[in-house]
Amino acid sequence: MTDTNDNQKLTIIEDVACTLCGCVCDDLRIGVRDNNIQSLENTCQLAEDWLWKQNERLASVCKVGSDDSTLEDAVAKSFELIQQSKNPLIYGLSSSSTPGQRAACHLADRIGAVIDTSASTCHAPSIMAVQRLGESTSSLGEIKNRSDLVIFWGSNPVQSHPRHLERYSNDPNGEFLDAQDRDRYLIVVDTVRTETAELADLFIQIEPDSDFEVLWALRSLVQGKQPVGEIIGGVPNDVLTDLAGRMINCQHGAIFFGLGLASGTLPHLNVEALLSLATDLHQHTRFVVRRMRRYGDVAGADSVLCWQTGYPFSVNLNRDYPRYNPGEYSAGDMLARHEPDLAILIGSDGLQKLPAAAINWLANIPTIALLHEDSELPFEPTVKIPVATYGVNLPGTAYRMDETPIPLRAYLETDLPSDEEVLKQLIELVMTK
Ligand code: SF4
CATH class of the missing domain: 3.40.50.740 (Rossmann fold)
Incomplete structure (x- = not known):
């Protein structure tokens, strides 16, 4: 929808999509006058910095x-x-x-x-893992409306995809969530405490390059078996048992993973382990896995x-x-x-x-x-x-x-x-x- 205020000759363009990151937020409101951006709404800092630059005609030759x-x-x-x-x-x-x-x-x-x-x-190893195993997938809209458990694994959207939590994965009231589940449970698994971890209900810190071991231990627990060892990948067994229980008992779970998982020594095996975990979880509930695409x-x-x-x-x-x-x-x-x-x-x-x-x-x-x-x-x-x-x-x-x-x-x-x-x-x- 386009709305023009004749006095100021400012045209407000509604529902503009931002293409700066993989969220492609399509609810921006941009005020344009004399072929220049004058106002921005529903943007994040990344988008603002980029959009204001569009007023500069830099190198048109x-x-x-x-x-x-x-x-x-x-x-x-x-x-x-x-x-x-x-x-x-x-x-x-x-x-x-x-x-x-x-x-x-x-x-x-x-x-x-x-x-x-x-x-x-970036996500080449993930694509290769998906080609080998397939993926349990859904739209971001489905996650927004159905997921009562959201996990970010090796991803820090507060920095890389600043409106992801607001639009899709944490803040919205899901249409099909029970009233008491509207405040969905947010977990971050990462090697360092990120800005997203600060917002999470639960942060699980794992050792660098131990994603595969931790995911394999979770697969065992989801299948009703006990993994060997008291501490796996830097995480106590009882913390992993609690995480597996939350996964099994949720109504609809979603794991978003970033390059923290899909990089390192054998990144495609890490992603295959995560995709296999989602398959295991389908014995109990609905679980989807989504890549955090950067560009x-x-x-x-x-x-x-x-x-x-x-x-x-x-x-x-x-x-x-x-x-x-x-x-x-x-x-x-x-x-x-x-x-x-x-x-x-x-x-x-x-x-x-x-x-x-x-x-x-x-x-x-x-x-x-x-x-x-x-x-x-x-x-x-x-x-x-x-x-x-x-x-x-x-x-x-x-x-x-x-x-x-x-x-x-x-x-x-x-x-x-x-x-x-x-x-x-x-x-x-x-x-x-
Ligand atoms: S999160 Fe920010 S940079 Fe990414 S698409 Fe949305 S507005 Fe653009």
Whole structure:
């Protein structure tokens, strides 16, 4: 709904979705006057810092090397680099949207590139665990309305997803919760006492790298067996017994896990242990497991790559069929091994998580960067094309961390092209020349 106050010429845009983190909160109210944001409501500090920056028009000029360029020349130079490349890599996509992600897959197919998303630097082990075992899943709305027990495992949403507790997991009165359960029970399991742990009803501190042992002990307890040892992963047996009892006896439980679980020595085994625990719990009650996705549309990038190639990330399209092999075709590993001779970066999310050797190689090879105005790179790309931002300058779709598609609204005008438009121009050149 749009509401205009004629005296002040301030337009209030309702139900705007924020794409900064995987919560994709879609209840923001943004006041816009003269193509500038004037007021913000229903935001968190992360969103405010990012949204106020949208008023600054920072780098709307294309660059080829250090020289300013027209869009036409920048696209022509990009095409020249693609023609010279034998092993191109397309990487990023989590701050794009469905149209840009689809165009990136199309270009990768046409030029025989490896295409990878920033999932490969964060929840890749979780995706692989889900592919092996399946997952017990639900929307955030279902958790909001049904879960009387919520557990955050290796995740600190107060810092990383500031409105998660308010919108989905703690504060709302669940529609299907008994009146006395409206104040749901919140547990945090982590290696350190985080800000979220301060808000929890129960905080269980485990030793670093002991998630697997603790989860396996909980599986034993849920199955009615006693785990061996008085203390497991730094947690006394009676605390784990109490936790298992709470899990078994809840009406609807939800575990959200973050990179605290899905990282370390064998992260996919940690996630598999958690998914198996949820399966065990289904002997007693309903339990779901959800990933805390960091970037705004990283779940959308998984989805679009799956529709287009059959696989969610790390896909090689240089034969006539897609090949999927995390590690072999993950951007960070490929770059560290000096395999790509051209990188097309769409958005810069996830770059900071690439290993130093990968960043060094990016600084050595030709790079084409389709970036939002406020994005920064740790090196100077060969071609830099600023693109409009979905959900600010362009409509589109972003997938929330629970894979629910959320429509995006445009409320600031820009002359910048979308990444989809730039990629389509490149596809046209590739197909016609
Ligand atoms: S929690 Fe995430 S999606 Fe919601 S307003 Fe804050 S940054 Fe945006």
